[in-house]
Amino acid sequence: MRFRHRAAAGFATLLLPLAGLVGLASPAPAAADAASATATYAKTQDWGTGFEGKWTVKNTGTSTISAWTIEWDFPSGTSVTSAWDADVTSSGTHWTAKNKSYNGTLAPGASVSFGFNGAGPGAPANCKLNGGSCDGGTLPGDNPPSAPGTPTASGVTDTSVKLSWAAATDDKGVKNYDVLRDGAKVATVTTTSYTDTGLAAGTDYAYTVQARDTADQTGPVSGAVSVHTTGGGTNPPPTGSAVKLGYFTEWGIYGRNYNVKNLVTSGSAAKITHINYAFGNVTGGKCAIGDSYADYDKAFTADQSVSGAADTWDQPLRGNFNQLRELKAKYPNLKVLWSFGGWTWSGGFADAAKDPAGFAQSCYDLVHDPRWADVFDGIDIDWEYPNACGLSCDTSGAAAFKNVMAALRAKFGSSALVTAAVTADGSAGGKIEAADYAGASQYINWYNVMTYDFFGAWDAQGPTAPHSPLTSYSGIPHAGFTTADAIAKYKAAGVPASKLLVGIGFYGRGWTGVTQDAPGGTATGPAAGTYEQGIEDYKVLKTSCPATGTVAGTAYAHCGSNWWSYDTPATIGSKMAWAKSQGLGGAFFWEFSGDTSNGELVSALSNGLS
Structure with a gap:
């Protein structure tokens, strides 16, 4: 399946203090028939109120180990607060760590490590590795159980x-x-x-x-x-002020003729809290300009300008950056982030992951360029997808995303906004499980969970399905491809609900050759779209193919032989009520130009979160 942003470029705080590295050897558990292994523990950081620990399992035998489980006891008052590269659970003071799907197999001589953050002064004791000794010897031939079925x-x-x-x-x-x-x-x-x-x-x-x-x-x-659960009356509001964020695309000023000034004339600028400017490039392991002409060179006429004054040939800064500066002068509380990557440019993150500190430095230098340093309040990373496949496949490893986000937070400091757009693949073994999003969440202000593009006409023959379902429904083509499943999976992994934003698409996805009104029909290919086959703005679909029904919290429309799904003001209102009931940090949308000239979708999102 494809999760992607439209228009050929896709789109996401606690800073732990560093302390001296402290090594602490200790045994731990292993697995596999006729195999032997060791497990050792090290305390890699200690900052007084907490610490970082690491277990390492090494296959010292001649047979491949297919899975490993480490068990240990912590004294009362010592606990694991978060972990990465292993599933860690506890029963009282007894702790158990099980390999992830991607790091359970160990060839002879190979080793693997996982880490965790902890609280308290104690050290592990009574270690077992797959029920055997942690300091070597033959392991018992008892494999861990399989995963139960999804409840x-x-x-x-x-x-x-x-x-x-x-x-x-x-x-x-x-x-x-x-x-x-x-x-x-x-x-x-x-x-x-x-x-x-x-x-x-x-x-x-x-x-x-x-x-x-x-x-x-x-x-x-x-x-x-x-x-x-049923009942409950009025939904509780999210903690703090809800984030209301929209993406502004640098290329929208061309064929779409959608300028920063349109945020003012539509009334949208007064109803949002944040803008993500998309996209900066990621190339050679560094942040780079995406489109220099659109970003800081294009001269806007007086009628196109936020201030009403035409750009001159000799002014220090023109382009979208200057227009954003004028917008912020008009709306002082509005924050702007520069988003890097997206569907087209995410391949550059593989090199960034090799040198996270160098990547962070390049991004900091670009965002803080003296010509436009006052324009941006932070950085957004749109990596599609860490340790998984998008336009290309990434093999940087499960820890790479966390390492990049940690480096960005360290460089940008605690006062800057550091966010990321992340996958909404809530299926078993899906993209959410491929990277340590929970571990990285300590470094970010929020995640933009891309809860759209679950289904579309890249499956040319269908079945027709809503591209942004809130919940599952009978006949959904793929289990786990819903907003509720994605949010549940992030929460279950340990990402705070207040750091999750629900995503809304200001566009529809559609098929042609469809005879069935309800979802699940067959098709002959993508429906015609203004800029791309199979996709169309809400402002067009609203009148060209009005909604004929709803399913799973989103609207669908069957007109002639075409079948579309998209969000309307009513379904956005329902999704915002759901986001509030979840205690989420707010919502975001892709992107401004798909809305009507009076910003009716932005109004629905803003009103729903108020």
């Missing part, structure tokens, strides 16, 4: 929900299951169902399940299911 929810009330799931498998037998709510264990059961009670009415929760075998080895976590 299904039934009997949802104001305060409870019943969960059921398909059983996990294990070579020695499954002993029980841990039920996780929003990433925290709430129960351990021996059956494949559980009823969770004592919930809050009108609230969203995310549930996963993890199996444990007779040797107390835990397997991988299941897929997540999102549940919204």
